[in-house]
Amino acid sequence: MKKLRLYYEEYNKKPYQLLWKHFVPQHFALFGLIILSVLLLLAVISPFISPHDPYQQNAELLLLAPSWQGSGLVSYPFGTDDLGRDLMSRLMLGASYSFGLAILAVCGSMLIGLLLGALAGMTRGVQSSIFNHLLDLALTIPSLLLAIVIVAVLGPGLLNTIWAIMLALLPQFIHGVGNAIQEQLKQDYVVAYRLDGANNWQILWSVVLPNLWEPLSLLFTMALSTAILDIAALGFLGLGAQAPTPEWGSMVADALDSIYLAPWTVALPGLLIFITVLSINLVGDGLHKAMKKRRGS
Amino acid sequence: MNVTLCRIGSLSLVLWLTACQPAPATHGANGLVYCAEGSPETFNPQLVTSGTTIDAISQHLYDRLLDIDPNDGSLKPALAQSWQVSADGLSYRFKLRSDVQFHQTKYFTPARPLNAEDVTFTFNRMLLLDHPFFQTAIEYPYFDSIDWRHRVQSVTAVSPDEVEFKLNQPDSSFLSVLATDFSAILSAEYGAQLVQRNEKLNLDLLPIGTGPFVFREYQKDVLIRYYRHTAYWREHGSLTQLVVDIVPDNTKRLAKLLTQECDVAPIPRLAELEMLSNRSDFRVDQQTSMNVGFWAFNTQKAPFNQVKVRQALALAVNKPNIMQAVYFGQAEEATSVLPPNSWAYRKQNAPEGFNPVKARQLLEEAGYPNGFSLDIWAMPVQRMYNPNAQKMAELIQADLRAIGIKARIVSYEWNTFRRKLGQGEHDSVLIGWSADNADPDNFLRPLLSCAAAVSGSNRANWCDPQFDQFIASALQTTNVPQRRSYYLAAQQYLQEQMPLVPIAHSKRFQVKNHKVTGVSINPYGGISFVNAGKTP
Amino acid sequence: MILRYLARRLFLLGFVFVALTIFVFSLNYLFPGDLVSNLTGLRDISPEQHQELQQTLGLNQSIWQQYIEYNRRLFAGDWGLSFSSQQSVLTEIGKVLPATLELTSYALCLSLLVGIPLGLLAAVKKDSLLDKCISSVALVGYSMPVFWLALICIMLFSLQLGWLPTSGRLGVLFEVPAQTGFIFIDILLAPQIDRSAAAYNALLHLTLPTLILASYPTNVMIRFVRHSMVDVLDQNYIKTARAKGLSRGQVLYRHGLRNALLPVTRQVGLQFSSLITLAMLTEVIFSWPGIGQWLIDSIYQRNYPAIQAGLLVVSSLVICVNMLTEIVHTLFNPLARKL
Numbered sequence A: 001m002k003k004l005r006l007y008y009e010e011y012n013k014k015p016y017q018l019l020w021k022h023f024v025p026q027h028f029a030l031f032g033l034i035i036l037s038v039l040l041l042l043a044v045i046s047p048f049i050s051p052h053d054p055y056q057q058n059a060e061l062l063l064l065a066p067s068w069q070g071s072g073l074v075s076y077p078f079g080t081d082d083l084g085r086d087l088m089s090r091l092m093l094g095a096s097y098s099f100g101l102a103i104l105a106v107c108g109s110m111l112i113g114l115l116l117g118a119l120a121g122m123t124r125g126v127q128s129s130i131f132n133h134l135l136d137l138a139l140t141i142p143s144l145l146l147a148i149v150i151v152a153v154l155g156p157g158l159l160n161t162i163w164a165i166m167l168a169l170l171p172q173f174i175h176g177v178g179n180a181i182q183e184q185l186k187q188d189y190v191v192a193y194r195l196d197g198a199n200n201w202q203i204l205w206s207v208v209l210p211n212l213w214e215p216l217s218l219l220f221t222m223a224l225s226t227a228i229l230d231i232a233a234l235g236f237l238g239l240g241a242q243a244p245t246p247e248w249g250s251m252v253a254d255a256l257d258s259i260y261l262a263p264w265t266v267a268l269p270g271l272l273i274f275i276t277v278l279s280i281n282l283v284g285d286g287l288h289k290a291m292k293k294r295r296g297s
Numbered sequence B: 001m002n003v004t005l006c007r008i009g010s011l012s013l014v015l016w017l018t019a020c021q022p023a024p025a026t027h028g029a030n031g032l033v034y035c036a037e038g039s040p041e042t043f044n045p046q047l048v049t050s051g052t053t054i055d056a057i058s059q060h061l062y063d064r065l066l067d068i069d070p071n072d073g074s075l076k077p078a079l080a081q082s083w084q085v086s087a088d089g090l091s092y093r094f095k096l097r098s099d100v101q102f103h104q105t106k107y108f109t110p111a112r113p114l115n116a117e118d119v120t121f122t123f124n125r126m127l128l129l130d131h132p133f134f135q136t137a138i139e140y141p142y143f144d145s146i147d148w149r150h151r152v153q154s155v156t157a158v159s160p161d162e163v164e165f166k167l168n169q170p171d172s173s174f175l176s177v178l179a180t181d182f183s184a185i186l187s188a189e190y191g192a193q194l195v196q197r198n199e200k201l202n203l204d205l206l207p208i209g210t211g212p213f214v215f216r217e218y219q220k221d222v223l224i225r226y227y228r229h230t231a232y233w234r235e236h237g238s239l240t241q242l243v244v245d246i247v248p249d250n251t252k253r254l255a256k257l258l259t260q261e262c263d264v265a266p267i268p269r270l271a272e273l274e275m276l277s278n279r280s281d282f283r284v285d286q287q288t289s290m291n292v293g294f295w296a297f298n299t300q301k302a303p304f305n306q307v308k309v310r311q312a313l314a315l316a317v318n319k320p321n322i323m324q325a326v327y328f329g330q331a332e333e334a335t336s337v338l339p340p341n342s343w344a345y346r347k348q349n350a351p352e353g354f355n356p357v358k359a360r361q362l363l364e365e366a367g368y369p370n371g372f373s374l375d376i377w378a379m380p381v382q383r384m385y386n387p388n389a390q391k392m393a394e395l396i397q398a399d400l401r402a403i404g405i406k407a408r409i410v411s412y413e414w415n416t417f418r419r420k421l422g423q424g425e426h427d428s429v430l431i432g433w434s435a436d437n438a439d440p441d442n443f444l445r446p447l448l449s450c451a452a453a454v455s456g457s458n459r460a461n462w463c464d465p466q467f468d469q470f471i472a473s474a475l476q477t478t479n480v481p482q483r484r485s486y487y488l489a490a491q492q493y494l495q496e497q498m499p500l501v502p503i504a505h506s507k508r509f510q511v512k513n514h515k516v517t518g519v520s521i522n523p524y525g526g527i528s529f530v531n532a533g534k535t536p
Numbered sequence C: 001m002i003l004r005y006l007a008r009r010l011f012l013l014g015f016v017f018v019a020l021t022i023f024v025f026s027l028n029y030l031f032p033g034d035l036v037s038n039l040t041g042l043r044d045i046s047p048e049q050h051q052e053l054q055q056t057l058g059l060n061q062s063i064w065q066q067y068i069e070y071n072r073r074l075f076a077g078d079w080g081l082s083f084s085s086q087q088s089v090l091t092e093i094g095k096v097l098p099a100t101l102e103l104t105s106y107a108l109c110l111s112l113l114v115g116i117p118l119g120l121l122a123a124v125k126k127d128s129l130l131d132k133c134i135s136s137v138a139l140v141g142y143s144m145p146v147f148w149l150a151l152i153c154i155m156l157f158s159l160q161l162g163w164l165p166t167s168g169r170l171g172v173l174f175e176v177p178a179q180t181g182f183i184f185i186d187i188l189l190a191p192q193i194d195r196s197a198a199a200y201n202a203l204l205h206l207t208l209p210t211l212i213l214a215s216y217p218t219n220v221m222i223r224f225v226r227h228s229m230v231d232v233l234d235q236n237y238i239k240t241a242r243a244k245g246l247s248r249g250q251v252l253y254r255h256g257l258r259n260a261l262l263p264v265t266r267q268v269g270l271q272f273s274s275l276i277t278l279a280m281l282t283e284v285i286f287s288w289p290g291i292g293q294w295l296i297d298s299i300y301q302r303n304y305p306a307i308q309a310g311l312l313v314v315s316s317l318v319i320c321v322n323m324l325t326e327i328v329h330t331l332f333n334p335l336a337r338k339l
Helices: A015-023 A027-049 A087-122 A125-140 A143-154 A158-185 A188-196 A200-237 A248-258 A264-296 B002-019 B051-061 B116-124 B141-145 B174-179 B188-197 B250-258 B270-278 B307-316 B319-325 B356-366 B389-402 B414-422 B441-448 B450-455 B465-476 B480-497 C002-030 C035-040 C047-057 C063-076 C089-124 C129-143 C146-160 C183-189 C195-233 C236-244 C248-286 C291-300 C304-332
Strands: B031-036 B066-068 B075-077 B080-085 B091-096 B152-159 B162-167 B213-219 B223-228 B241-246 B264-266 B282-288 B291-297 B331-333 B373-378 B406-410 B428-434 B500-513
Touching: A015 A027, A015 A264, A027 A087, A027 A264, A087 A125, A087 A158, A087 A200, A087 A248, A087 A264, A125 A158, A125 C002, A125 C248, A125 C304, A143 A158, A143 A200, A143 C002, A143 C248, A143 C291, A143 C304, A158 A200, A188 A200, A200 A248, A200 A264, A200 C146, A200 C248, A248 A264, A248 B250, A248 C146, A264 C129, A264 C146, B031 B051, B031 B250, B051 B213, B051 B223, B066 B174, B075 B080, B075 B174, B091 B116, B116 B152, B116 B162, B116 B188, B141 B441, B141 B450, B250 B264, B250 C146, B270 B282, B270 B500, B307 B356, B307 B389, B307 B480, B307 B500, B319 B331, B319 B389, B319 B500, B373 B389, B389 B406, B389 B428, B428 B441, B441 B450, B441 B465, B441 B480, B465 B480, C002 C035, C002 C063, C002 C304, C035 C047, C035 C304, C089 C129, C089 C195, C089 C248, C089 C291, C089 C304, C129 C195, C146 C195, C146 C248, C183 C195, C195 C248, C236 C248, C248 C291, C248 C304, C291 C304
Parallel strands: B031 B241, B031 B264, B373 B406, B373 B428
Antiparallel strands: B066 B075, B080 B091, B091 B162, B152 B162, B213 B223, B223 B241, B264 B500, B282 B500, B291 B428, B291 B500, B331 B500
């Protein structure tokens, strides 16, 4: 049945609504988005809703089985780890470390990357060439190695790994933003603006930046999945989060000692990392497809 | 036709896969692989006290004058056939065996069997400052901690097969000292050769001894390879090769055991003991062992120089928790440094257990009503006296938080850890000690004497002349009840002063593949593969 | 013209190397501990030695002079001593680098052999069930943390089924002296051992780490090749070729493949850096004696000279690989040549 229209008017959907319209039919991507929102919510409110104190050790209930096994208790839904701490509370708090901090790191990196990328994209000639080649250098140092160097200088700890991740992601953002800006500058409407008399800054602000959010959001999702995997990897190696911080990667490393007795203590944090990264990739893919459809349609 | 072919193909694939036996990781070679938890620091037991190094080198490469019977702790002849002690206890004379051959390797061929010269060479190294090899080592931790240079007057060769030790005062633990793993006998001929070739450091790096295995190669932090010593003087097992595979990570060690890449592994995770005992392809050996795991305070640093603070910290530790979480019930709570199976131990008035209220009170009295912050250094390796120092540190961290003290856990790679510990960088450390012989002096002196504070094995950096007096007096007499009373006084004093908090005496475990024969736990000292064999 | 291009590339390469050495040199000042200790790798330096070394290292001069001195030492082969072993860092790296190179190259080859055909298949049969299956598997593999995957595989294949060993390159009872560092060559050169048994053993040890390491690049390759091929198949010249009457196979081979695979070479170079990161993690889990495990051990031991040297070597390797793939890409791609 046609929608009731009281009067004739052209009704065009806004770009965001169009995007959403193309995004929703992709069920997997939508599913990923829902999971991501749940995780984000957990990252923010977990200290208030976790069933037990994540740091509370309980000597009577070491390595308790999860509640779906016969020897488990419902009050400890995922069981306990080898010091008697409730696994579910730790996993929930871990969301704020592994996921929340990753988002913060990527946002920080993106902001700085935007600034520097604008510089890289808008300049030309020798300056730009030097800058780009310095960037190439930064791209060639593997992120883990960079993190190791930073940890060697600053010492291990979660905060230092955040700096390391930000530094490691920066070149990708600068590169991506620089390329995107270069592409924008070739467009006809930029020529039109220049003919109208706009200077570089005005072009950047009014024309280039609003068109950037598409490639930027794709870069964001890719960088986010890399950031989460890197934070987890560093935590696993013992260079990141230190005991007793319940970051997912370091939880896997701690639980390795009891892998034969309590494999769920290793499996569950790893599973959560996997689910998080999978959702991000699903959303990224869905976003990419939706953008293409929106442009093509 | 295509479909049938497909079906036959997949069926045969499935059959082939299920029929695949797990291929053993080693082919052909009749060798044994022992998975060690750390690298050796050197190849000469004189230079170390670390159990890891002793396990990796001592009983394989070397013999001693005397051996300790693993069943009752008594002393048995080894390289020395017989011995006599003079009436005044100042002179010990040993008669040596005549059929002991040294190792032959790429870098040394012996021209003669063992004689008295080798024994004097070995022991004078730590005694005489002009001995050519005295300077090549930084320290001799065990011998320094028992004050070898002041204890022993001279070591001389009376005849080609008789050696005499002259002491400065009677010492009832002297024979036990000669039976420890540290008193390994070196080759004087090899020493002379090295001096000639100007390669003195090789005495400790490319070892020559008389033991059942010959050194073949060492890949740093990876493995040590030994070949069989065919001319060994004792009856020994049938192994052609012994490889010590260095696997610091506990889970990896167990994994290697399960996939048969390792035949023997020490100190399994206590939590998995039950699982391993239930499997028919592994044997778990256990023994009540003479060891102690403790929490030592660096008494040279404030506020640990105050007795009240140390007492308070001791009262804050919830030991039953640790027994359960770290030792899984396989250890005894320690009330003294000496374990209950030592003859100098007597159940005293047990010290006050877990009492956080009193702890807070004592802290206030000492002038720290708001607590303070400290470091707990946790060993990164598993030792039998402490299978999981990291976890123990976390438990103590939580206990201390309850009395207002903030603790930070510090750890490094094992050799780096020991080095920094030796430099006194720690506030407190979780470490321990296991016995080298049955004598109680072996526990008290290397851990808490003033000489040991200088040599480095006294982790509490505690030097108290009163305590030294107790243990010195105990050595003067061979009358056992008298010795025992001195040791009791020493233990009582320790309880009052509390330079360290004894935590547990643990049982010693070892897991081996069911194909391995002839390997049992040695309660005193390093693991021995002298009688080891492997059934195919 | 090619020569001019190469000359430009080499000049840029030199520039990047200079920047790298400046970065590594500055680390000497940033790392905690004594500067002389960090530069030379000696641990206990007596005060007189300290003075002497300050002279030899040129520490009394300006920063630029010091930097030039540092470079001179690098070229002369004096990279300092490792804190823990007090051996030359260069010899230690020489021992561990071949292991990593072996593992990485096998993994890369595997990822190319498996990833490219699968990606092409998925692109050609776009939106079919096969395509959806391949894409989902690639997505799942792309999202899995490598250490978790490794642990699960070890649990399954080594411990449950007992098919594969858990760590190392070769069973320890085989005595194979390390002459080149590449295990199969060393087995051929080793005296007095059962060669076929040793080679089989080495292969068993190589299987699981290679598969785990190859999982991420394979999945990236599948996604990338699929994307690239789909783009190419959309182009007008493909439609023209079909319209001319070429069969699907001919179109694919003559026009589709070459154009689709061009960006792949570039991508390999870009992915190499993340491959090294994954190789480091894999080496730690499987105790593979390569440069990754060596570097991570160095950080645990706070072995600063080793970290610097490792950084220099690994970054140089990545830069060289990047440069090579770019040159190959430019050689085959006329569109890129005009730059």
